[in-house]
Amino acid sequence: MAGVDYLADERNKAEFDVNEMKIVWAGSRHAFELSDRISRLVASDPAFRKDNRPMLSRKELFKNTLRKTAHAWKRINELRLTEEEANKLRFYVDEPAFADLHWGMFVPAIKGQGTDEQHQKWLPLAYKMQIIGCYAQTELGHGSNVQGLETTATFDPQTDEFIIHSPTLTSSKWWPGGLGKVSTHAVVYARLITDGKDHGVHGFIVQLRSLDDHSPLPGIIVGDIGMKFGNGAYNTMDNGVLRFDHVRIPRNQMLMRVSQVTREGKYKQSNVPRQLVYGTMVYVRQVIVSDASYALSRAVCIATRYSCVRRQFGSQNGGAETQVIDYKTQQNRLFPLLASAYAFRFVSEWLKWLYTDVMQRLQANDFSTLPEAHACTAGLKSLTTSATADGIEECRKLCGGHGYLCSSGLPELFAVYVPACTYEGDNTVLLLQVARFLMKTVSQLGSGKKPVGTISYMEQAEHLMKCRCEVQRAEDWLKPSVILEVFEARATRMSVACAQNLSKFANPEEGFSELLADLVEAAIAHCQLIVVSKFIEKLRQDIPGKGVKQVLGMLCNIYALHILHKNLGDFVSTGCITSKQASLANEQLRSLYSQVRPNAVALVDSFNYTDHFLGSVLGRYDGNVYPNLYEEAWKDPLNDSVVPDGYHEYIRPILKQQLRTARL
Numbered sequence: 002m003a004g005v006d007y008l009a010d011e012r013n014k015a016e017f018d019v020n021e022m023k024i025v026w027a028g029s030r031h032a033f034e035l036s037d038r039i040s041r042l043v044a045s046d047p048a049f050r051k052d053n054r055p056m057l058s059r060k061e062l063f064k065n066t067l068r069k070t071a072h073a074w075k076r077i078n079e080l081r082l083t084e085e086e087a088n089k090l091r092f093y094v095d096e097p098a099f100a101d102l103h104w105g106m107f108v109p110a111i112k113g114q115g116t117d118e119q120h121q122k123w124l125p126l127a128y129k130m131q132i133i134g135c136y137a138q139t140e141l142g143h144g145s146n147v148q149g150l151e152t153t154a155t156f157d158p159q160t161d162e163f164i165i166h167s168p169t170l171t172s173s174k175w176w177p178g179g180l181g182k183v184s185t186h187a188v189v190y191a192r193l194i195t196d197g198k199d200h201g202v203h204g205f206i207v208q209l210r211s212l213d214d215h216s217p218l219p220g221i222i223v224g225d226i227g228m229k230f231g232n233g234a235y236n237t238m239d240n241g242v243l244r245f246d247h248v249r250i251p252r253n254q255m256l257m258r259v260s261q262v263t264r265e266g267k268y269k270q271s272n273v274p275r276q277l278v279y280g281t282m283v284y285v286r287q288v289i290v291s292d293a294s295y296a297l298s299r300a301v302c303i304a305t306r307y308s309c310v311r312r313q314f315g316s317q318n319g320g321a322e323t324q325v326i327d328y329k330t331q332q333n334r335l336f337p338l339l340a341s342a343y344a345f346r347f348v349s350e351w352l353k354w355l356y357t358d359v360m361q362r363l364q365a366n367d368f369s370t371l372p373e374a375h376a377c378t379a380g381l382k383s384l385t386t387s388a389t390a391d392g393i394e395e396c397r398k399l400c401g402g403h404g405y406l407c408s409s410g411l412p413e414l415f416a417v418y419v420p421a422c423t424y425e426g427d428n429t430v431l432l433l434q435v436a437r438f439l440m441k442t443v444s445q446l447g448s449g450k451k452p453v454g455t456i457s458y459m460e461q462a463e464h465l466m467k468c469r470c471e472v473q474r475a476e477d478w479l480k481p482s483v484i485l486e487v488f489e490a491r492a493t494r495m496s497v498a499c500a501q502n503l504s505k506f507a508n509p510e511e512g513f514s515e516l517l518a519d520l521v522e523a524a525i526a527h528c529q530l531i532v533v534s535k536f537i538e539k540l541r542q543d544i545p546g547k548g549v550k551q552v553l554g555m556l557c558n559i560y561a562l563h564i565l566h567k568n569l570g571d572f573v574s575t576g577c578i579t580s581k582q583a584s585l586a587n588e589q590l591r592s593l594y595s596q597v598r599p600n601a602v603a604l605v606d607s608f609n610y611t612d613h614f615l616g617s618v619l620g621r622y623d624g625n626v627y628p629n630l631y632e633e634a635w636k637d638p639l640n641d642s643v644v645p646d647g648y649h650e651y652i653r654p655i656l657k658q659q660l661r662t663a664r665l
């Protein structure tokens with residue numbers, strides 16, 4: 002890093018080994034080295050510049066994304082990157098593009114729902130990008146309610162084909178990324194109809210565009226759905242609309258791992274659960290939790306560095322003013338977000354493990370952990386994306402006025418990020434899936450069926466319903482066992498209260514509808530417990546490096562006590578803690594903020610982000626904010642000329658008219 006390091010003092014204050022923390026954050030030394038190497042590769046390649054994005058028109062922006070994606074693909078092949086390296090490269094290019102859906106959903110859908118034969122036919126083409134695919138599930142009329150999709154796939158035994166059709170306007174596919182202008186193929190979700198019988202939604206591989214001239218195939222209408230929120234941002238993606246007019250595809254293009262249609266038109270189901278049709282969503286939700294930790298850590302890195310550079314008020318005897326990070330209000334807003342970034346990173350690592358474990362079990366026809374995997378991925382996707390979207394906006398505010406400039410990197414990060422609360426399942430809808438899982442678990446308590454995995458705490462429901470928190474002094478809140486017990490007690494009591502209220506309704510579905518808001522709160526309590534417990538589990542592992550474990554311990558306590566403080570209503574009203582204990586928790590939280598303060602910059606340095614990836618003048622590694630902010634302003638096209646375009650047409654006539662009036 003050339004030049005003066007304006008944050009050197011901050012870096013010197015750190016009480017832990019930053020290099021070791023970088024490895025903890027990355028997950029392993031291998032992951033760190035790979036990520037470090039690839040991020041530098043991207044940062045040093047001028048073809049991946051991204052600072053002009055907010056200035057480009059939609060067409061320029063999109064073409065620019067096509068250019069970058071092609072360049073990335075060229076580099077991936079030239080350098081013979083592994084799948085892991087290629088994924089990292091796309092991540093650091095940091096621009097939503099059709100390739101995300103090709104690799105992130107189209108390929109996994111074929112892998113997860115296709116047969117061996119289908120794998121052999123389609124995967125090599127997809128791996129070489131000789132075909133480009135998207136995931137076409139959502140329609141104009143239905144997104145959340147997948148069972149309500151209207152597109153049909155009717156089997157024609159005469160020709161051994163399916164006829165894919167959009168019977169209504171609302172059945173138009175609407176939203177799929179990569180569909181609008183690029184994909185040659187799609188996995189299309191449609192109602193399977195054989196012999197007049199509707200078998201519900203299944204996946205089909207459908208070619209959309211010619212592989213010679215890219216024109217839509219007969220019977221297909223396809224295009225982009227239009228500009229989305231924010232400049233630049235997600236507008237690099239061609240989210241699309243798609244309609245079918247009786248398009249015929251061969252029978253073997255139905256994804257047939259879960260169920261099959263025979264040559265005679267007979268519908269058969271394998272011995273795997275029907276829900277595997279939803280498998281790609283489980284996979285992607287797990288990835289989204291990991292992405293949440295990256296997006297939040299990016300915003301927090303910018304806000305933390307800038308909060309150390311920025312000074313307001315408090316100068317005494319002509320000395321320096323106070324760094325805004327030293328205000329307790331700033332710490333109270335920033336440090337829980339810093340702690341959340343780490344918490345989400347660790348819970349996402351665990352979730353990845355859970356997902357891999359479930360997949361291995363599925364291969365061996367053990368489907369027992371699928372409901373828990375669904376509940377965990379759905380709940381954690383919801384919890385982490387909501388917190389991250391809110392957290393990015395909070396970081397913008399933490400940077401004051403300058404945070405509103407595109408050169409801070411925060412407006413675009415926010416605009417790109419917020420749809421994560423909606424795509425891959427609306428966050429409220431997903432929490433209700435968790436709530437259903439919780440209500441099922443509570444109803445089975447005492448039936449002999451043991452709750453397992455993340456819900457196993459319910460086994461002690463009897464104890465958790467009546468236990469009392471033993472905290473007497475602020476330091477007692479540092480004990481992991483104390484924190485775990487109050488989070489478990491709160492989650493259990495909220496779930497049991499919902500279950501008791503549900504039992505008052507003669508019709509359980511009617512009761513569920515009436516209690517939706519309470520059920521969502523119970524689901525959030527359960528998901529927050531998972532995050533807290535996985536952070537605590539992480540700390541039980543051997544973590545090398547001077548001071549690393551200690552500072553992570555502080556972050557873990559900040560995460561837990563901050564959640565407790567923000568949800569005091571739940572904890573106190575369910576009798577899990579007293580109001581005195583609540584104020585002791587707050588006292589402990591204040592003390593933790595002071596302990597974390599000297600480590601703040603080193604904790605965000607541990608993310609190991611390049612200035613290219615951060616894309617923020619405020620978050621620059623060297624902290625040299627003001628000269629660069631000043632310089633950046635002059636690059637705006639408005640400053641290309643001293644007198645703006647339009648002066649003669651619109652400003653001068655007004656000025657002249659005022660002069661005439663003044664003379665009168």
Ligand SMILES: CC(C)(COP(=O)(O)OP(=O)(O)OC[C@H]1O[C@@H](n2cnc3c(N)ncnc32)[C@H](O)[C@@H]1OP(=O)(O)O)[C@@H](O)C(=O)NCCC(=O)NCCSC(=O)CCCC(=O)O
Pocket residue numbers: 101136138139144145146147148178276277279280282283371372375423424425426427430434437
């Ligand atoms: C909301 C539900 C879950 C409703 O499902 P349903 O079958 O209509 O209703 P239900 O009676 O509640 O469920 C029946 C049963 O299925 C289970 N289940 C539901 N989903 C899954 C799953 N993924 N894995 C495993 N199991 C699942 C439920 O738990 C129920 O189980 P149960 O009967 O209680 O044992 C579902 O349809 C859904 O997932 N909706 C959200 C739609 C969505 O996520 N779309 C994503 C489109 S792609 C996208 O957005 C890509 C963006 C990526 C990007 O751009 O980066």
Ligand SMILES: Cc1cc2nc3c(=O)[nH]c(=O)nc-3n(C[C@H](O)[C@H](O)[C@H](O)COP(=O)(O)OP(=O)(O)OC[C@H]3O[C@@H](n4cnc5c(N)ncnc54)[C@H](O)[C@@H]3O)c2cc1C
Pocket residue numbers: 102136137138139142143144145146175176177178235240420423424425426427428429430433517
């Ligand atoms: C940027 C972006 C990219 C996308 N990419 C893809 C893609 O590649 N492929 C694809 O197939 N789809 C894609 N989607 C679509 C996305 O998956 C859906 O928009 C999402 O699943 C939400 O569904 P919806 O739009 O039908 O919302 P709705 O269900 O209409 O939600 C509207 C409101 O109703 C509430 N609501 C709905 N149902 C219930 C209920 N049962 N109980 C309580 N409240 C309820 C919701 O909470 C929400 O507040 C994308 C969307 C976006 C924004």
